[in-house]
Amino acid sequence: MKTVIVGGGVVGLCSAYYLSRSGAEVVVIDGDPARQASCSDGNAGMVVPSHFVPLAAPGVISQGLKWMLNPKSPFYxxxxxxxxxxxxxxxxxxxxxxxxxxxxxxxxxxxxxxxRRLFVDLAKEEDFELVQKGLLMLCASEAGLEEEAEVAEHANRLGIEAEVCDLDRLKELEPGVELAVKGGVWFGQDCHLNPSIFLAKLREAVVREGGEFIEGRVSHYLRDKGTISGVQLRDGVKVKGDKLVLAGGVEAPALMKEFGLKLPMQGGKGYSLTLKEPRKALQLCSLLKEGRVAVTPMGDQLRVAGTMEICGEDLSLNKRRIAGILESFVQFYPEFSKEDFEGVEPWSGLRPCTPDGLPYLGKLEKEPNVVVAAGHSMVGLSLGPVTGQIVSRLVSGEDPEFDLHQLRSERFG
Ligand SMILES: Cc1cc2nc3c(=O)[nH]c(=O)nc-3n(C[C@H](O)[C@H](O)[C@H](O)COP(=O)(O)OP(=O)(O)OC[C@H]3O[C@@H](n4cnc5c(N)ncnc54)[C@H](O)[C@@H]3O)c2cc1C
Structure with missing residues (x-):
């Protein structure tokens, strides 16, 4: 049995990893080997059990409308x-x-x-560093801290570790780093990693298990007596397979058209900037509450990421919003300066955002040998391994061990 996986971002690669580990023959097709259109390389590298609230949540719309008026705000x-x-x-x-x-x-x-559990196992088998020190949600205002304290209480009720921290506790967790904040919340189970290294190790592992990678863009599907039997690429090459996994990220709707399904999806553009030699080494990753900025140490480097621009499939750079990210960063971490980023090339990526903040994950109701895995919005890296494991189980005809009803691709009609 051969499985064709369309999309070589983190979701497609995790699917390929677990499938090939289970003994399945896999071929991964991606139209973008330079990975310029993929969202998976330049992200903030956070593994976040702390993110149990979906993007669609109370208060998001009123906050979003306020932010729309500010050209440097994190949302547009x-x-x-x-x-x-x-x-x-x-x-x-x-x-x-x-x-x-x-x-x-x-x-x-x-x-x-x-x-997260799968990441810990993966880090024992594949050669990438998973830093298991937790994540700091840093708050510059008392109001922000109060809101996050409520989130922490909610998290604890759900069994997710969260500790409200005063300045002394923050100093213990991130010693020797000046933080211009009122306090924060430490989510101890969160982790971080360098996504490019993680993806490279997954690719190596898939090849080691006999998996194949093909460069090309899928234009349509092949059928044999009505059943899917592979894909045809734009250059005419046909790739045969018994099962199909569609992991096309923000482009998933185009891959679904032939099945008569209109997947609601929007690209949520974000940027990251990576300092090769930061003036200060940080231990923990953090989210800056008021600026919605993510800060992640990656080995000797430091990545700062942010913004959510609902802008179709446009990857262009908006200088004012990038300036907004850097202003928030230096406001929270005053030992750094905006000038540190001179000459740093910003990266942009499109988060595949669904309107309810939940991914599309499961077999298509009318095409049982097609599995869809897309639309992970802000947590595609974090949910990569569990998605890959579920895909592998579905393709192999096993119980996915999760109730996937809420994630059906058909849920919006
Ligand atoms: C600034 C920023 C920071 C982020 N930080 C985090 C974080 O800290 N933690 C986290 O969990 N998530 C984070 N995310 C979100 C995360 O990056 C995404 O959810 C994730 O990368 C989506 O992965 P994917 O595999 O679904 O899509 P992609 O990585 O976009 O991969 C899809 C692939 O499919 C290919 N494709 C599509 N159509 C076709 C076709 N017809 N033929 C061939 N190939 C095709 C594309 O070329 C692409 O390579 C962040 C995102 C941004 C923008």
């Missing part, structure tokens, strides 16, 4: 006459409420914790 939605965007916004608004958060917090928690 580019208004445009596009029916897909309008439908996505309408669905997003419908899901931004307490009931939705409640309905998916257990599933997100279970997926995240299982994925």
């Amino acid at each position: 939605l580019r208004p445009r006459p596009d029916l897909n965007l309008m439908k996505w916004c309408w669905l997003f608004m419908r899901h931004s409420n307490e009931a939705h958060v409640k309905s998916c917090e257990h599933l997100l928690r279970d997926l995240s914790l299982e994925s």
